[in-house]
Amino acid sequence: MLTIWGRLNSHNVKKVAWLAQEIGMPHVRHDVGGQFGMSDAYLALNPNALIPTIEDDGLVLWESNAILRYLAARYAAGTALWPDDAAARAVGDKWMDWQFGYAEAQRDCFINLVRRPPETRDLQAIAASAAASAAQMAIVERALQRSPWLSGDNFGLGDIPMGVYAYTWFTLAIDRPALPAVTAWYERLTQRPGYASQVMIPLT
Template sequence: MLTLWGRLNSHNVKKVAWFAEELGIPYVRHDVGGQFGMSEAYLALNPNALIPTIEDDGFVLWESNAILRYLAARHGGERWWPEDPVQRARADRWTDWQFEFADAQRGAFLNLVRRPLAERDPAVIAASAAACAAKMQILDHALAQTPWLSGTAFGMGDIPMGTYAHSWFTLDIARPSVPHVEAWYARLTERSGYAAQVMIPLT
């Protein structure tokens, strides 16, 4: 059985938990990080002191998007890890692009979710919201070409940004009209794993 370490209010942990459900992989998750802390045993698995980390049949791996690629390649078959390198790369690029969006969203997320009202910085929130809006316009253009970031069907390329999309639609920030992103997000919300592992209160 797959073992996953990490608290579920982490975007990076949500990605892995959601993907495991999409793949139908039985797994057990242990809360680690944040208010749960990190034991010496965990740090022995991941000396970076970050989450998530997985153990799969004796193989230990950290870094969330590396975990997604590993799970797709080992457990997903052609459906999730296409043999055609071009097809695979078209989806996989969004896995790395997600980090650009994460950087843009960080200021708004930390201020609106992790800080009390008196400590929030409106200028940081506004700048973060504007940066997110610019990124979402790029995503909207891509989704005008194909219904999914992975192409014609839902795939691994939709997992990382799908996780961050929920935060973007939930945060109290200004958002531009991005009809293709909105339609994509609506389709994501219909997936049971997304609803269970991603659409939880932001904390």
């Protein structure tokens, strides 16, 4: 059985837990990081002191997007999650790495509005972060005007990393420009059971 270490209020852990449900993979998840801390046993698995980490059939693996690629390649090969055609995979794959830039843009909004009490919030940082996030989401908007999913014609692995961050984008108390293609994509994501149960949880 797949074991996932990491608290579910982490964007990167959500990615892995969501994919596990998408592929119907039995798994157990242990809360690690944040208020749960990290034991010496965990740090022996992941010396970076980050989450998530998985163990699957003797393989210990960290880095969330590497985990996504591994699970899809092993358990969903030949499906829309991991197409046999390399070019088809690449369409979505680029968004997995692109997402890290978006995460940096959104970081100050998230930290200030979710993790800090109101009296310690940096309003200038929030405004700058919201503007940077909107500029990045405009790129996603243009992509989704051409195809219904970031992975192409079908939901795929490339939709998962930005799909997790889209929930935060639509949940944070910030001004958002009208992005109809992004909004329609997000609404389709919310209909997926794994997204509803593993991603759409209160921001903490």
